[in-house]
Amino acid sequence: MSKALLEVNNLNFHYGKEEIFKDLSFSIQNQEFISVVGPSGSGKTTLFRLLLGLEEPTKGDLLLRGQVIKLRDGNIGYVPQKDLLIPWRTIIDNVILPLELKGIHKKEAYEKAAPLFVSFGLDGTETLFPSMLSGGMKQRVSFMRAYLTGADILLLDEPFSALDAISRLAMQEWLLEQWKLLKKTIILITHDLDEALLMSDRIFVTTLPPMTKLKEVQISLSRPRTMEDVMNDSSLLSAKRELIQQFRKEGEIFDKRIK
Numbered sequence: 001m002s003k004a005l006l007e008v009n010n011l012n013f014h015y016g017k018e019e020i021f022k023d024l025s026f027s028i029q030n031q032e033f034i035s036v037v038g039p040s041g042s043g044k045t046t047l048f049r050l051l052l053g054l055e056e057p058t059k060g061d062l063l064l065r066g067q068v069i070k071l072r073d074g075n076i077g078y079v080p081q082k083d084l085l086i087p088w089r090t091i092i093d094n095v096i097l098p099l100e101l102k103g104i105h106k107k108e109a110y111e112k113a114a115p116l117f118v119s120f121g122l123d124g125t126e127t128l129f130p131s132m133l134s135g136g137m138k139q140r141v142s143f144m145r146a147y148l149t150g151a152d153i154l155l156l157d158e159p160f161s162a163l164d165a166i167s168r169l170a171m172q173e174w175l176l177e178q179w180k181l182l183k184k185t186i187i188l189i190t191h192d193l194d195e196a197l198l199m200s201d202r203i204f205v206t207t208l209p210p211m212t213k214l215k216e217v218q219i220s221l222s223r224p225r226t227m228e229d230v231m232n233d234s235s236l237l238s239a240k241r242e243l244i245q246q247f248r249k250e251g252e253i254f255d256k257r258i259k
């Protein structure tokens, strides 16, 4: 296998006395689609904060193309659970924000963003305001904004959790197309197992802190995939069973801790 795009080596991190990661190591290859699933409070968001350079490891390395990740170096983009669009800026002014922050002139930023509106399914929304868009459209705007940072890796934190089932499925299929087209590496936090099975090359399962190891499930179903393929594939059924058993185990540990 080629050299990893992202490498996490012996990561240690704690909030005060609470140890979240202890000697955690993993790596991610260029253009992989990784989902992260696991119980609430197991450190998924904290892992994203470390990758974004918003927290510093107590010990260990986080390397992107062999270089230590620095605070907001712009090589990792982020799509949050809530779109966090600025309500008083038009859609195009929202998406060019990362370019403006880099000091790129507004006219040039518009020229860069404008052609993307069609492929992001947002044609005609340029001069509208966020409140005029559906939830799925707002998440596509948010994704376009992260893409325009020029980042190699996009971190998606439950981006579809607020959408209804039909919009969610449409967005999942849309995201898979974009991932293939844009040739990015995606790490997606989700609580939806079917979503993880549909999207991922590998699923990382987080465990309650202190986490020393990510359990990993490889999804070998061929692409392109649909949700029907996921539902009809018997090998995925056993992957799902394995994931559910893992969650039950974590649930039992959690129950013991709170009793």
Ligand SMILES: Nc1ncnc2c1ncn2[C@@H]1O[C@H](COP(=O)(O)OP(=O)(O)OP(=O)(O)O)[C@@H](O)[C@H]1O
Pocket: 015, 018, 020, 038, 039, 040, 041, 042, 043, 044, 045, 046, 047, 209
């Ligand atoms: N800023 C903080 N200060 C102190 N402790 C924190 C902070 N953020 C998170 N924690 C604690 O760290 C642990 C991991 O939290 P984190 O939010 O990363 O988990 P998570 O897996 O993303 O959870 P969820 O699925 O509920 O979003 C939890 O015990 C949480 O209470």
